[in-house]
Amino acid sequence: MMTDKCSELKSFMAKQRVPLSEEDFALISAAAVYKSVRKKELLLQAGEVCRFKIFISQGFLRTFRFDGEGNEHILQFSSGQSWTTEGESYSNQSPSAYYIEALEDSELLMWTKDSFDQLLAAIPALKAFSEQLIFNNLHASRNRLYKAISASPEEKYEDFVQTYPGILQRVPLRMVASYLGVSLKTLTRIRQGQLQR
Amino acid sequence: MMTDKCSELKSFMAKQRVPLSEEDFALISAAAVYKSVRKKELLLQAGEVCRFKIFISQGFLRTFRFDGEGNEHILQFSSGQSWTTEGESYSNQSPSAYYIEALEDSELLMWTKDSFDQLLAAIPALKAFSEQLIFNNLHASRNRLYKAISASPEEKYEDFVQTYPGILQRVPLRMVASYLGVSLKTLTRIRQGQLQR
DNA sequence: CACCAAAGAGGACATTTGTCCCTGTTTTAC
DNA sequence: GTAAAACAGGGACAAATGTCCTCTTTGGTG
Numbered sequence: 001m002m003t004d005k006c007s008e009l010k011s012f013m014a015k016q017r018v019p020l021s022e023e024d025f026a027l028i029s030a031a032a033v034y035k036s037v038r039k040k041e042l043l044l045q046a047g048e049v050c051r052f053k054i055f056i057s058q059g060f061l062r063t064f065r066f067d068g069e070g071n072e073h074i075l076q077f078s079s080g081q082s083w084t085t086e087g088e089s090y091s092n093q094s095p096s097a098y099y100i101e102a103l104e105d106s107e108l109l110m111w112t113k114d115s116f117d118q119l120l121a122a123i124p125a126l127k128a129f130s131e132q133l134i135f136n137n138l139h140a141s142r143n144r145l146y147k148a149i150s151a152s153p154e155e156k157y158e159d160f161v162q163t164y165p166g167i168l169q170r171v172p173l174r175m176v177a178s179y180l181g182v183s184l185k186t187l188t189r190i191r192q193g194q195l196q197r
Numbered sequence: 198m199m200t201d202k203c204s205e206l207k208s209f210m211a212k213q214r215v216p217l218s219e220e221d222f223a224l225i226s227a228a229a230v231y232k233s234v235r236k237k238e239l240l241l242q243a244g245e246v247c248r249f250k251i252f253i254s255q256g257f258l259r260t261f262r263f264d265g266e267g268n269e270h271i272l273q274f275s276s277g278q279s280w281t282t283e284g285e286s287y288s289n290q291s292p293s294a295y296y297i298e299a300l301e302d303s304e305l306l307m308w309t310k311d312s313f314d315q316l317l318a319a320i321p322a323l324k325a326f327s328e329q330l331i332f333n334n335l336h337a338s339r340n341r342l343y344k345a346i347s348a349s350p351e352e353k354y355e356d357f358v359q360t361y362p363g364i365l366q367r368v369p370l371r372m373v374a375s376y377l378g379v380s381l382k383t384l385t386r387i388r389q390g391q392l393q394r
Numbered sequence: 395c396a397c398c399a400a401a402g403a404g405g406a407c408a409t410t411t412g413t414c415c416c417t418g419t420t421t422t423a424c
Numbered sequence: 425g426t427a428a429a430a431c432a433g434g435g436a437c438a439a440a441t442g443t444c445c446t447c448t449t450t451g452g453t454g
Contacts, residue, residue, distance in 0.1 A: 009215070053440095065343070067347045067348070071347070073343065073346055073347040075257065075339065075342065075343060087332070087335060087339070088336045088339070088340075091332055091336075131328075133330055134332070134335065135284070135288055137335060138284060138334060138335045138338060139284060139285045139288075140337055141283070141335060141338040141339055141342060142272065142285070143285075144342060145272065145341060145342045146262070146270065146272060146344060148342060148345035148346055148378065149270055149345055149376075149377070149378030150264045150268070150270040150378065151264070152410095153410090153411080171431085172430080172431065173431080173432065174430095174431075176433080177431065178237060179348025180346070180392075181345065181347065181412080182412095183411070183412055183413085184431095184432075185411075185412065185413080185433095185434095186410085186411060188410075188433060188434085189410095189411090192237060192433080192434095291395065349440090350440085350441080369400080369401060369402085370401075371400095371401075371402080379442095380442055380443080381401095381402075381442070381444080382403095382404095382441075382442065383404095383440080383441055383442075384442095385402070385403060385404085385439090389403080389404090393446080
């Protein structure tokens, strides 16, 4: 039954104080596509259109892409109880430059843009929540950009540990390095306290 | 008269194909505060709340902040015929970490959050346009973040020149360096072709 | 007109960061 | 259970980047 697949979503929306009636929530649940994925499965490939907005009930995802030299760069980690998508591809239904991959076995709820747009039009509280999410994303993105252009690798690492305690235990260090935009070597040196300053 | 102060805004909205009626536009104009500023004037100081959303009729602004060592970092250049604000401070009406400064004599139209929110509620086309602006901002911010963590200083510079031809002629190089997150020395070396690769 | 501040190029040097190797350990796959 | 791959630390070295300094030019200001 759909309802039990949606229990994490329900508690998440409640915790976020999104005022959804039972009917609202039934609409949202009915439009959701449930998907269970194994570690290393790709939810989106570069070149594909990102058709879905995703709520992660459980698990852990990353969004990344490759540069011209074939190096991976991680733009985002997405943990359980949060929303994600590749925004540019999803908004415009245009090909994505990014991959989305499961870093752990995960359980997801997904909505196509068409169905989600209908929900937004029908449910003002969902619309308001969605706008809030966008704002939060924008502010987080700008703050991270500021760190990226202003902080030393060491400061970036400290900031990462502060901001996302727990992720360090879930992903390989090289992915943290990739997320921070430094080499694994630099990250190792920082962690070993091998910097004399 | 307000109307002529708003002519640039009118042509901008027309060019962006925002379907505003004459009445809509009259409402928007009536709520606007016109301000003319001289080069080097501050429109927002760190610690202040950003009370306004700004349309730049003419001129050029920058948004920047200081890090712990007192170094300036430029987050954004805003040229004429575009909108700007300090989003996080404006949204939450909370103290800003950023400064906004005129880099050239500029002419601005400004709306308080209260008055702009009223306009958004009253004018669906403005609301839709505003949402589009937010999306564009988010996508631009993410793309820039990707460059920041993935590209070499040289690639960042090339990208800057491609993306913002013209800015180079309007601002000191040290500000470009600050925007890119590299030292002036590095930028000079790139421009002199002093890198042997 | 004179003066001062800002801009930016260049040199010298130190530091940081990255790349390339290797090694030992842990995890994954069959 | 075993082989293979991934992970992460270490050393050696090279390259990139930053800091500090000087010098010259330019532009603004009184």
